[in-house]
Amino acid sequence: xxxxxxxxxxxxxxxxxxxxxxxxxxxxxxxxxxxxxxxxxxxxxxxxxxxxxxxxxxxxxxxxxxxxxxxxxxxxxxxxxxxxxxxxxxxxxxxxxxxxxxxxxxxxxxxxxxxxxxxxxxxxxxxxxxxxxxxxxxxxxxxxxxxxxxxxxxxxxxxxxxxxxxxxxxxxxxxxxxxxxxxxxxxxxxxxxxxxxxxxxxxxxxxxxxxxxxxxxxxxxxxxxxxxxxxxxxxxxxxxxxxxxxxxxxxxxxxxxxxxxxxxxxxxxxxxxxxxxxxxxxxxxxxxxxxxxxxxxxxxxxxxxxxxxxxxxxxxxxxxxxxxxxxxxxxxxxxxxxxxxxxxxxxxxxxxxxxxxxxxxxxxxxxxxxxxxxxxxxxxxxxxxxxxxxxxxxxxxxxxxxxxxxxxxxxxxxxxxxxxxxxxxxxxxxxxxxxxxxxxxxxxxxxxxxxxxxxxxxxxxxxxxxxxxxxxxxxxxxxxxxxxxxxxxxxxxxxxxxxxxxxxxxxxxxxxxxxxxxxxxxxxxxxxxxxxxxxxxxxxxxxxxxxxxxxxxxxxxxxxxxxxxxxxxxxxxxxxxxxxxxxxxxxxxxxxxxxxxxxxxxxxxxxxxxxxxxxxxxxxxxxxxxxxxxxxxxxxxxxxxxxxxxxxxxxxxxxxxxxxxxxxxxxxxxxxxxxxxxxxxxxxxxxxxxxxxxxxxxxxxxxxxxxxxxxxxxxxxxxxxxxxxxxxxxxxxxxxxxxxxxxxxxxxxxxxxxxxxxxxxxxxxxxxxxxxxxxxxxxxxxxxxxxxxxxxxxxxxxxxxxxxxxxxxxxxxxxxxxxxxxxxxxxxxxxxxxxxxxxxxxxxxxxxxxxxxxxxxxxxxxxxxxxxxxxxxxxxxxxxxxxxxxxxxxxxxxxxxxxxxxxxxxxxxxxxxxxxxxxxxxxxxxxxxxxxxxxxxxxxxxxxxxxxxxxxx
Numbered sequence: 001x002x003x004x005x006x007x008x009x010x011x012x013x014x015x016x017x018x019x020x021x022x023x024x025x026x027x028x029x030x031x032x033x034x035x036x037x038x039x040x041x042x043x044x045x046x047x048x049x050x051x052x053x054x055x056x057x058x059x060x061x062x063x064x065x066x067x068x069x070x071x072x073x074x075x076x077x078x079x080x081x082x083x084x085x086x087x088x089x090x091x092x093x094x095x096x097x098x099x100x101x102x103x104x105x106x107x108x109x110x111x112x113x114x115x116x117x118x119x120x121x122x123x124x125x126x127x128x129x130x131x132x133x134x135x136x137x138x139x140x141x142x143x144x145x146x147x148x149x150x151x152x153x154x155x156x157x158x159x160x161x162x163x164x165x166x167x168x169x170x171x172x173x174x175x176x177x178x179x180x181x182x183x184x185x186x187x188x189x190x191x192x193x194x195x196x197x198x199x200x201x202x203x204x205x206x207x208x209x210x211x212x213x214x215x216x217x218x219x220x221x222x223x224x225x226x227x228x229x230x231x232x233x234x235x236x237x238x239x240x241x242x243x244x245x246x247x248x249x250x251x252x253x254x255x256x257x258x259x260x261x262x263x264x265x266x267x268x269x270x271x272x273x274x275x276x277x278x279x280x281x282x283x284x285x286x287x288x289x290x291x292x293x294x295x296x297x298x299x300x301x302x303x304x305x306x307x308x309x310x311x312x313x314x315x316x317x318x319x320x321x322x323x324x325x326x327x328x329x330x331x332x333x334x335x336x337x338x339x340x341x342x343x344x345x346x347x348x349x350x351x352x353x354x355x356x357x358x359x360x361x362x363x364x365x366x367x368x369x370x371x372x373x374x375x376x377x378x379x380x381x382x383x384x385x386x387x388x389x390x391x392x393x394x395x396x397x398x399x400x401x402x403x404x405x406x407x408x409x410x411x412x413x414x415x416x417x418x419x420x421x422x423x424x425x426x427x428x429x430x431x432x433x434x435x436x437x438x439x440x441x442x443x444x445x446x447x448x449x450x451x452x453x454x455x456x457x458x459x460x461x462x463x464x465x466x467x468x469x470x471x472x473x474x475x476x477x478x479x480x481x482x483x484x485x486x487x488x489x490x491x492x493x494x495x496x497x498x499x500x501x502x503x504x505x506x507x508x509x510x511x512x513x514x515x516x517x518x519x520x521x522x523x524x525x526x527x528x529x530x531x532x533x534x535x536x537x538x539x540x541x542x543x544x545x546x547x548x549x550x551x552x553x554x555x556x557x558x559x560x561x562x563x564x565x566x567x568x569x570x571x572x573x574x575x576x577x578x579x580x581x582x583x584x585x586x587x588x589x590x591x592x593x594x595x596x597x598x599x600x601x602x603x604x605x606x607x608x609x610x611x612x613x614x615x616x617x618x619x620x621x622x623x624x625x626x627x628x629x630x631x632x633x634x635x636x637x638x639x640x641x642x643x644x645x646x647x648x649x650x651x652x653x654x655x656x657x658x659x660x661x662x663x664x665x666x667x668x669x670x671x672x673x674x675x676x677x678x679x680x681x682x683x684x685x686x687x688x689x690x691x692x693x694x695x696x697x698x699x700x701x702x703x704x705x706x707x708x709x710x711x712x713x714x715x716x717x718x719x720x721x722x723x724x725x726x727x728x729x730x731x732x733x734x735x736x737x738x739x740x741x742x743x744x745x746x747x748x749x750x751x752x753x754x755x756x757x758x759x760x761x762x763x764x765x766x767x768x769x770x771x772x773x774x775x776x777x778x779x780x781x782x783x784x785x786x787x788x789x790x791x792x793x794x795x796x797x798x799x800x801x802x803x804x805x806x807x808x809x810x811x812x813x814x815x816x817x818x819x820x821x822x823x824x825x826x827x828x829x830x831x832x833x834x835x836x837x838x839x840x841x842x843x844x845x846x847x848x849x850x851x852x853x854x855x856x857x858x859x860x861x862x863x864x865x866x867x868x869x870x871x872x873x874x875x876x877x878x879x880x881x882x883x884x885x886x887x888x889x890x891x892x893x894x895x896x897x898x899x900x901x902x903x904x905x906x907x908x909x910x911x912x913x914x915x916x917x918x919x920x921x922x923x924x925x926x927x928x929x930x931x932x933x934x935x936x937x938x939x940x941x942x943x944x945x946x947x948x949x950x951x952x953x
Contacts, residue, residue: 002163004055004115010034010043013050013118016127024083024116027054037074037309039156040121045532046143048123048132048153055115057163062109066168066263068192069104071115074159074340077308078135079120085113094136094372095155096337096358097379100172102192103163121155134366136358136376138300138335143534148515148603149848149901151300152534154307159339167265169197169223169258176252176273176386177421181239183215183273185232187254191223197265198222199258205234208249208272223258241288242274242388244329247350249274249388272347274388278423279442280451283503284591284698287352287391293656293698294505294592295627296330296354297323297608301339302601304520304611305529305536308336317345318613319598324351326608326620327627332594334428335361335397337380346389354392354425354594355384361397363404370407374414381418393419396427398479401461405432412441412448420444428507428594429479431466435459439477439505452476452591453504467846469493474501479508481596481846484576485870485877486511488637491583498589510596511580512606512847513573513616515899516566517542520600523612535603542898542906549908553891558855558866565896567617568867569605569851574618575871581626582730585654586633588699596847604899606847628729629656632720633699636735639871642937643739644710651703651720653685658726661689661696665723668703672714679707685722713739736872738937741944743767748951751779753797754786755814755930762934768947775800781808781920782950787815787930790832802833806918810950814943816840816880816926833922834915837886840926843879843895843907850897852877852911857892858949859912859923862941868893873927876938880926881909888913893927914949923950 011031013023031054034043040051063069073080077095081088084106092099107113122132123142132140132153141150173188183205191197200220204213215234240248253270278287285294299319305311320342323331331338331346332354338346346353359376363369377395384390393415395408405427415424424441426448436459438450450456453476464473467481471493478497482490498504521539529536543562550556559565577595584593599607608619625631635650651668653659663684670679683703690696720731744767751773752760760770773783783804790798805811811833813819818832819840832838843850854865864872881895893911900907915922925946932939 002057002060004057004161004163005036008034008036008157009054010040011052011054012044012047013052016050018050018052018118023052023118024088025086025114027114028052036157036161037159039154039158039306039309040119041152041154041156041534042306042530045530045534048121048142048155049127051119051121051155053117053119053157055161057113057115059107059109059111059113060163060165063104063165066193066260066265067165068102068168068170069107070164070166071101071103072098072162072164073100073157074098074161076117076119076157077155078122078137079130081118083116094375094379096136096376097383098159117157119155119157121153123153131364131366133362133364134368136363136372138358138361146534147901147903148899148905150602151302152307156309158309167258167267168193169199169256169260169265170267171254171256171269172227173382174252174254174269174271174386176271178239178250178273178275179421181236183234183236183250183252185234185252185254187230187232187256189221189223189228189230189256191225191228191258193260194225195260196222196224197258197260199256201230201232202255202257203232203234204253205236206251206253208251239275242276242350243288244350244352247274247348247388249347271386273386274347276388276391277421277443278352278391280423280440280449280591283451291657291695292329293629294330294594295328296332296592296594297328297598298332298334298508298594298596299598300334300336300601302599302611304524305527305533307535311527311529315613316342320345320349320351322609322613322615323598324349326623330354330392331598332356332394337384340383343384343387343389347387351389352392353387353390354394355380355390356394356397360395361399365403369404373404373407374411377411377415378418381415385419385422391423393422393424394428395424398429398431398466399427401432401434409437409448413446416441416446425477428477429466430475430477433462433464433475435462435474452502453478453498454501469497471496473497475504476502477505477507480506481509483879484511484845484849485874487875494580494583495587497587501589503589503591505592506584506590507594508596509580509584509593510606510847511573511576512596512604512849514566514569514851514897515542515600515603515605516563516570516610517546517898518561518563518566520611538603538905541904545906545908546896546898549894549896552887553894553910555853555855555891555894558853565851565853565867566898570616571618572851572867572869573605573616574622575869578622578626578730581631582633582635585626585631586635586652586699588697590698600899603905604848604901625729630654630658630726630728631730632728633730634718634720634733636718636733638874638936639735640874640937641710641735641737643713643737646710647707647737649703649705649707649718650701653700653702653728654698655687655696655700656698657695659685659687661687663687664725666702667721667723669719669721670711671717671719672711673716674714675712678711678716681705711737713737741766741937741940744944748947749780750782750784750947752784752786753793753801754788755784756786759786759930759933766944768944773797773800775804781810782947783809783811784947785811785813785815785818787817789820790818793818795831798832802831805833805920805922808919810921810923811917812923812925812946812950814925814929814946816878816882816924819882819924820880833917834924837884838915838924839883840880841883841909843881843897843909845879848897848899848901850881850895850900850907852893852895854893854912855891857890858952859892859942859945861945861948863938863945873938874932874936876928876932876936876942878911878926878928881911882913882924882926884910884913886915889916890914921950
């Protein structure tokens with residue numbers, strides 16, 4: 001066997017004329033050095049289309065009379081056409097799976113050979129009638145529209161190329177199906193001689209680590225010209241199951257002896273496999289007859305530099321070792337197959353695989369759609385169906401009810417012909433919303449089974465938001481990406497989805513961090529990678545823009561270095577993900593959770609570890625806590641409360657069959673950092689036995705109590721103590737109680753535009769008298785402007801406010817609303833104070849979100865600054881930001897989003913700032929002060945701070 005990894009030559013063919021111009025016969029002078037395995041874009045960073053790879057090698061000794069020389073390609077994306085010494089030897093369409101070419105006739109044994117591979121990396125111009133969006137491509141985008149969250153449109157020779165000599169009659173595949181205590185082998189034989197060959201197959205089953213044969217069988221066969229399949233069955237007494245903590249492997253060895261006249265040809269082939277079964281029973285995942293909570297995450301195998309080709313050996317294996325250490329039991333390869341060595345490792349460490357192919361996401365409509373979809377699925381299944389770690393085939397991701405979805409529904413029979421042994425999931429997220437079609441096909445089943453949520457025969461098609469799940473959403477396989485910080489209503493939805501229905505699979509949900517552009521950019525320096533690579537150059541642009549914003553807005557003193565901003569975001573993410581685990585694990589109807597996402601792939605901050613495979617601080621401990629089979633889910637509402645007001649305390653015990661049926665004593669305490677134990681309660685956890693494969697609920701409510709008298713101001717911990725039985729994780733929850741803001745020592749008066757009576761009464765109770773803005777009356781110099789749409793407020797009012805500020809007064813905008821709404825239809829645009837120098841917009845905070853950074857400033861007096869923590873500020877945090885054409889005189893708070901899913905990947909804005917205007921000032925604020933006034937202590941303090949700073953002018 002000759003391996004051809006290393007340095008090849010690569011030439012562009014921008015006019016697609018290489019076939020006619022003889023590119024297959026000689027290396028063009030413009031060809032450049034290129035790595036194999038590797039991608040085209042490592043050499044031509046922002047280019048797509050047709051390219052030619054070249055490799056010169058010395059041929060092996062001549063093949064024997066009954067031997068064939070095979071050129072084996074592990075993976076070429078997307079279309080490959082191959083010439084050897086100027087002779088066309090074949091090709092392959094499809095960017096994920098291996099293919100072999102018989103090059104015997106074209107090979108120069110023991111002489112110099114020129115291998116030329118024409119690779120088509122499609123764009124959407126229609127090269128040879130092939131367009132990117134109409135091919136299996138996951139979510140790849142070309143350079144001109146690429147942004148974070150997308151896959152970059154790469155192409156090239158992605159896995160090794162080898163030259164191997166085999167007998168003229170050889171084994172091309174062995175499929176080992178372990179069913180009960182029987183192993184059924186399907187052996188595929190290729191006969192290239194042009195005549196039938198008699199022969200024998202000798203098979204044996206042995207432990208995968210080596211040892212004596214446990215079963216053997218022989219078969220006499222006739223191999224006709226071309227491809228033939230042959231079936232055998234072997235019994236293994238008392239087989240040992242492949243399981244998560246005991247990934248036991250077997251090996252099936254097959255020896256083919258073929259006879260052609262006086263020639264006897266032998267070919268040996270072996271595969272590893274295992275005895276195991278994953279299915280869905282009563283709505284829950286069941287592995288080898290034991291219920292489990294599916295603890296999953298997804299990856300796109302994204303890497304720096306090579307995108308889908310790792311920059312160093314073992315890079316992608318590290319993902320799997322980290323996943324196992326974090327407590328995952330499953331890895332989902334989202335719309336793209338795993339690499340073979342990854343599956344080998346999963347087999348060995350006991351990590352299940354949920355695998356999808358490139359055709360499963362965003363495959364466009366075309367006359368070739370069905371053929372390409374079927375081929376992509378077939379190639380995935382045939383390549384990987386021996387791996388015991390592969391327990392789930394997934395067909396689609398986030399696909400609405402279109403022709404691709406309907407074809408996937410109909411394709412189950414074809415898949416079952418290839419592999420009847422595995423669980424099949426129809427479409428992650430079920431964006432089709434057709435509840436009459438089930439989401440699951442269990443091993444051996446020819447049907448889509450309605451096992452989750454509201455699925456069932458005759459059920460109607462829903463019309464729910466695809467990612468903002470509502471209480472009415474009845475999908476059984478769903479994605480949930482609410483606006484962040486998550487509202488109490490969305491918290492309730494997560495805790496109650498599936499109630500009154502069958503269990504549900506939460507197949508995507510997560511809360512990311514910022515993409516650490518500073519640290520990630522520096523790591524490129526370790527490799528001789530081009531400066532203009534799309535990832536390196538994009539990340540560098542973010543660092544430059546971040547540094548510019550820090551300097552422009554005076555934020556340089558908030559953190560020691562810019563990278564500390566990202567590390568603070570990491571800590572913030574860890575806290576919020578821990579809270580998300582409480583919500584999810586407290587719901588007994590959630591049968592599994594696929595966490596978004598494994599790592600910071602696609603240049604986003606959505607992962608638990610970075611793009612360069614380093615743990616985000618605190619993430620490993622958080623993950624082990626979140627996935628613990630036995631853990632407390634603790635809740636305090638509100639998590640930042642006013643002193644003396646009621647506080648709701650809840651505790652749920654998530655029990656993945658750790659505690660047996662019985663009663664277990666528990667002690668709860670609320671402990672203050674200054675006040676010690678202020679409350680405690682003794683109770684018991686009652687674990688009930690289940691029926692059939694189930695061992696009782698996955699979550700058991702234990703405590704729900706309201707502290708009606710409230711608590712004094714302090715920092716508290718709700719602590720749970722299970723007296724005996726086991727040691728649950730997640731047994732502490734911090735929360736805060738703040739004193740109500742006091743009345744001002746000196747009473748003051750303000751004018752206002754658009755404040756409601758409740759707000760005015762609240763102000764009056766704290767020594768702030770409010771009167772309606774009357775410009776001609778010469779009232780107090782501070783004017784507060786509420787959430788009034790600019791187009792619904794008379795233009796004269798805005799003119800008067802401008803004049804008021806110009807004359808030395810201070811106008812305080814307590815909301816971004818006046819800057820958001822346009823004029824009424826047909827009306828002239830009103831001119832707010834500051835003119836068009838400030839504009840507001842709504843920012844969509846979800847998995848990818850901004851952070852708000854506040855610096856020590858009087859506007860944040862008495863409040864924590866730096867990166868604003870959602871657990872402290874809650875719903876006072878804002879989704880509105882100001883775009884400022886002129887830099888404010890003082891910036892108290894700004895928003896920053898690095899690795900955000902927008903065209904540039906970077907977004908920033910001002911949240912709270914002071915402008916000089918004429919002789920006076922204008923203060924702008926977008927924090928949700930008015931909405932949360934008297935509901936959240938931070939809103940109360942911010943409002944009084946705004947008035948205090950305004951009055952100091």
